[in-house]
Amino acid sequence: MEDLKIKGEKGTFFIPNVYFNAATGNCELIGESYLENTFAFYQPLIDWIKEYSTSVQGPVTLNFGLTYFNTASSRSILDLLITLKEYEEKGGDVTVNWSVQAWDEDMRQEIEDFSADADLPVNIIHLK
Amino acid sequence: MENKRAILNKNELLDKDHILICYKGPFLDRVLTLLGEKINILLCDDPRLNKKVFSIFIELAQNIAYYSEERHQDKETGDKTCGKGAFIISESEKHYTLTSANHIKKSWVPEVLEKCEMINKLDMEGLRKLKRELRNKPRHAGQLGGNIGLVDIAIKAGTSLNVEISSVNEQFSFFCLSIDVPKENKEILPGS
Numbered sequence: 001m002e003d004l005k006i007k008g009e010k011g012t013f014f015i016p017n018v019y020f021n022a023a024t025g026n027c028e029l030i031g032e033s034y035l036e037n038t039f040a041f042y043q044p045l046i047d048w049i050k051e052y053s054t055s056v057q058g059p060v061t062l063n064f065g066l067t068y069f070n071t072a073s074s075r076s077i078l079d080l081l082i083t084l085k086e087y088e089e090k091g092g093d094v095t096v097n098w099s100v101q102a103w104d105e106d107m108r109q110e111i112e113d114f115s116a117d118a119d120l121p122v123n124i125i126h127l128k
Numbered sequence: 129m130e131n132k133r134a135i136l137n138k139n140e141l142l143d144k145d146h147i148l149i150c151y152k153g154p155f156l157d158r159v160l161t162l163l164g165e166k167i168n169i170l171l172c173d174d175p176r177l178n179k180k181v182f183s184i185f186i187e188l189a190q191n192i193a194y195y196s197e198e199r200h201q202d203k204e205t206g207d208k209t210c211g212k213g214a215f216i217i218s219e220s221e222k223h224y225t226l227t228s229a230n231h232i233k234k235s236w237v238p239e240v241l242e243k244c245e246m247i248n249k250l251d252m253e254g255l256r257k258l259k260r261e262l263r264n265k266p267r268h269a270g271q272l273g274g275n276i277g278l279v280d281i282a283i284k285a286g287t288s289l290n291v292e293i294s295s296v297n298e299q300f301s302f303f304c305l306s307i308d309v310p311k312e313n314k315e316i317l318p319g320s
Contacts, residue, residue: 014161034186034190036157036190036193036194068179068182068183070183070186070187070190071187071263071276071277071280072190074263074276075263078263078264101175103175103176104175104176104179105176106179106180106183106284109256113256113259113260116260117260117263117264
């Protein structure tokens, strides 16, 4: 299975860096997300997780380093977490981590809500 | 000269609105980038406030880009169009005020007003619950954004949405939305 790599852009499009490794199941989603067509951007990520969960079936660790996302992105992020939950329910080994700045209470709130709505634990990692 | 001197001397203007950013025109991606950068520069000393103001700006600006009835088209937009409108950030002693304005269809006015009134009646817990309900709904065809921008603005600011709507002509109205973002974090201030 192929890795998924998307180079983040900052300046006009503001898409995050994506690196999903098919050999290790280590998935990184880092940067900022406030693009217009969020569904089109996130669908390949969701499809990759689905394919990984049926063909590779190894452990998945999704590391979020998203420092900012608009409300349009938040629906897609929830869909990504729901897809991971579906894999976990089928027996998949799923871990989700999210790095947050110590002062960012708004982000902590968002993460708690995502975790509740996807019914998936998210480990909050505090950055200094 | 006095007016210009007053504008340059920031301290004198803290008792009345001091306009930091003012833009009127198409809300293209590159415009959002520039205005966003300016916000980051102005508020670089307070990352928490910077992010709040930036987030609210993006939601307001993207609402104009997607939904304004006045449209703009150029080489950058290609086949698509981009909404036109206006935006101001002003500063007073205790808060920043973000104001956006754009044309909307008259037929949408009752729904928009109702939505804003409903948002203003909710407390923080109610707003969070509403945001999650809206976000968790199945997507409908042609939906661009997350449908939760206004709720998110109210949550981040912790204040009410101020709305003013006036008629432009038979078809369109001028929708003006303003929100105050307090400079101090009330949750951590003792005795507040």
